Amino acid sequence: ELKVEQNPLFLSMQEGKNYTIYCNYSTTSDRLYWYRQDPGKSLESLFVLLSNGAVKQEGRLMASLDTKARLSTLHITAAVHDLSATYFCAVDHSGGGADGLTFGKGTHLIIQP
Amino acid sequence: EAQVTQNPRYLITVTGKKLTVTCSQNMNHEYMSWYRQDPGLGLRQIYYSMNVEVTDKGDVPEGYKVSRKEKRNFPLILESPSPNQTSLYFCASSGFVAGGVDEQFFGPGTRLTVL
Numbered sequence: 001e002l003k004v005e006q007n008p009l010f011l012s013m014q015e016g017k018n019y020t021i022y023c024n025y026s027t028t029s030d031r032l033y034w035y036r037q038d039p040g041k042s043l044e045s046l047f048v049l050l051s052n053g054a055v056k057q058e059g060r061l062m063a064s065l066d067t068k069a070r071l072s073t074l075h076i077t078a079a080v081h082d083l084s085a086t087y088f089c090a091v092d093h094s095g096g097g098a099d100g101l102t103f104g105k106g107t108h109l110i111i112q113p
Numbered sequence: 114e115a116q117v118t119q120n121p122r123y124l125i126t127v128t129g130k131k132l133t134v135t136c137s138q139n140m141n142h143e144y145m146s147w148y149r150q151d152p153g154l155g156l157r158q159i160y161y162s163m164n165v166e167v168t169d170k171g172d173v174p175e176g177y178k179v180s181r182k183e184k185r186n187f188p189l190i191l192e193s194p195s196p197n198q199t200s201l202y203f204c205a206s207s208g209f210v211a212g213g214v215d216e217q218f219f220g221p222g223t224r225l226t227v228l
Contacts (some may be wrong), residue, residue: 045216105155
């Protein structure tokens, strides 16, 4: 059974600081997704990482994937209040084919002025 | 506008009364999926479909049924709802990239309460 663990589950940080959210998974997969959810809202896709060593950046967010370590990171640079949200990673079950997805429990991020 | 729609958005029902939550997408996506979101448990996949007439179980399929007769629609059916199915439900769709699921577009959610 695929397990996906995010750390931390809750994070309060100040504006202007940098921080990293970690996503570990238990079985081989080379496909990982990051999503954002604002309170009371649906989920929005942030990044799709499709291979070992993949790195993607959008504004103050950067995601990377290390399939050998079974680890993805979501790095926040110089955080701003608008980035407050819950962030989820999700992993494809089959390691490359179109298949089921397992989500982490989410990281609830609060960025304070 | 590209979107995934779900209906109803809110539903309160009683144990045992069959219900259907509809999901429709206008992006010609092959892949569609249903999730439930519960506090402390995150999102869990119920069922997914890779194309018309192709469906498969996710992590928590018990008590649910789905069908995919048309590419754009993927209804979720609760034949005999129970209180433990009280949850927030999301439908999502995506195309494929490099042989696997691309970024998913999520519907607005359906909040279901079973009394």
